[in-house]
Amino acid sequence: MITTVTLNASIDKAYHMTEKIENGTVMRVAKTDNSAGGKGLNVARVIKLCGVDSKATGLVGGFNGQYLESLLDADGINHEFGHIQGETRSCINILDPGYGSTEYLEGGCNVTKEEEADFLNKFPEIIKDSDVVTISGSAPKGMGKDIYQKLIKVIKDQGKQVILDTSGEYLEKGLESQPTMVKPNEDEIELLFHTKIQSKDEVITYAKRIYKEKEIPYVVISLGGDGALLVCEKGIYQGKPPKIEIANTVGCGDSMVGAFAVALEKKMEPEAALKYAVSVASANALSPHTGRFDPKDRDEIIKNVEIIKLA
Numbered sequence: 334m335i336t337t338v339t340l341n342a343s344i345d346k347a348y349h350m351t352e353k354i355e356n357g358t359v360m361r362v363a364k365t366d367n368s369a370g371g372k373g374l375n376v377a378r379v380i381k382l383c384g385v386d387s388k389a390t391g392l393v394g395g396f397n398g399q400y401l402e403s404l405l406d407a408d409g410i411n412h413e414f415g416h417i418q419g420e421t422r423s424c425i426n427i428l429d430p431g432y433g434s435t436e437y438l439e440g441g442c443n444v445t446k447e448e449e450a451d452f453l454n455k456f457p458e459i460i461k462d463s464d465v466v467t468i469s470g471s472a473p474k475g476m477g478k479d480i481y482q483k484l485i486k487v488i489k490d491q492g493k494q495v496i497l498d499t500s501g502e503y504l505e506k507g508l509e510s511q512p513t514m515v516k517p518n519e520d521e522i523e524l525l526f527h528t529k530i531q532s533k534d535e536v537i538t539y540a541k542r543i544y545k546e547k548e549i550p551y552v553v554i555s556l557g558g559d560g561a562l563l564v565c566e567k568g569i570y571q572g573k574p575p576k577i578e579i580a581n582t583v584g585c586g587d588s589m590v591g592a593f594a595v596a597l598e599k600k601m602e603p604e605a606a607l608k609y610a611v612s613v614a615s616a617n618a619l620s621p622h623t624g625r626f627d628p629k630d631r632d633e634i635i636k637n638v639e640i641i642k643l644a
């Protein structure tokens with residue numbers, strides 16, 4: 334069983350436009366897709382599609398919070414959230430023929446110190462039946478920047494594996510508790526090391542630094558259409574997907590995290606885990622929906638994912 338943590342949950346709205354966006358005009362939306370979002374809930378849907386039991390936790394509130402729980406019920410995803418006074422946010426992804434994808438991410442409501450303490454108290458019980466826990470995305474205002482550092486400690490004290498997928502100070506502090514795996518993308522590496530990445534060699538250098546200096550067993554750097562890099566005890570690998578006709582890349586990083594969580598749960602070898610995760614994430618890019626994929630696409634893609642040993 335896998336638990337996914339989403340502190341800053343969201344109603345994700347995908348606006349599918351038939352016309353190219355013209356800024357400063359009135360645009361009509363051809364089709365709207367609402368989904369339970371915030372990165373961790375995309376992860377939960379992907380785990381379910383991979384055929385593994387999961388439980389979604391985090392914080393929800395208000396009418397949007399109730400709606401979000403009903404969306405998870407409709408997808409058959411177990412959940413046990415902390416309930417807060419504030420209203421769960423919305424995030425909008427506009428898909429149009431001109432720009433592709435344009436995202437507007439709300440910051441989220443405020444969480445009180447009491448609500449944070451209440452969630453921390455319940456957390457050990459919520460995760461007790463899981464072998465792997467994923468923690469994704471930003472945290473809402475009012476929560477300490479060390480919130481993930483604290484959660485990781487609780488998870489590791491129970492002898493479980495944990496994947497952290499976040500950015501900025503949350504990642505910096507979270508690394509101090511040594512999660513089993515992190516999955517930054519290039520932007521998140523740049524933010525962490527206050528640098529501008531110019532080449533793949535530099536990406537490898539920074540990934541190796543996280544592996545060695547922070548002692549993180551699996552460091553995965555996602556590279557969009559170029560796939561992902563994995564640094565672990567067995568070496569350094571790149572997983573390269575085949576060229577595909579993308580429909581919506583929102584939730585690709587989350588799909589990769591979900592697939593790696595499944596791989597950890599199933600104790601897959603690193604190369605097999607990388608191949609599987611790249612296939613699932615690329616199958617998500619083929620789907621117009623956020624954090625969903627067609628298992629048939631994954632099974633086709635996996636035949637053409639190249640795993641290259643770099644060191």
Ligand SMILES: Nc1ncnc2c1ncn2[C@@H]1O[C@H](COP(=O)(O)OP(=O)(O)O)[C@@H](O)[C@H]1O
Nearest residue numbers: 518555556557558560561585586611614615618
């Ligand atoms: N254009 C694309 N073509 C094929 N696969 C893609 C594409 N964009 C993303 N992916 C898949 O999704 C994974 C994660 O994508 P990425 O965009 O790097 O994550 P994030 O959402 O965290 O920025 C990639 O490793 C790849 O497997």
Ligand SMILES: O=P(O)(O)OC[C@H]1O[C@](O)(COP(=O)(O)O)[C@@H](O)[C@@H]1O
Nearest residue numbers: 370371372424470471583584586587
């Ligand atoms: O919690 P954050 O970091 O604000 O991100 C929230 C948003 O990111 C998304 O997951 C998309 O992220 P990715 O495309 O990087 O996977 C939206 O679905 C979501 O609502």
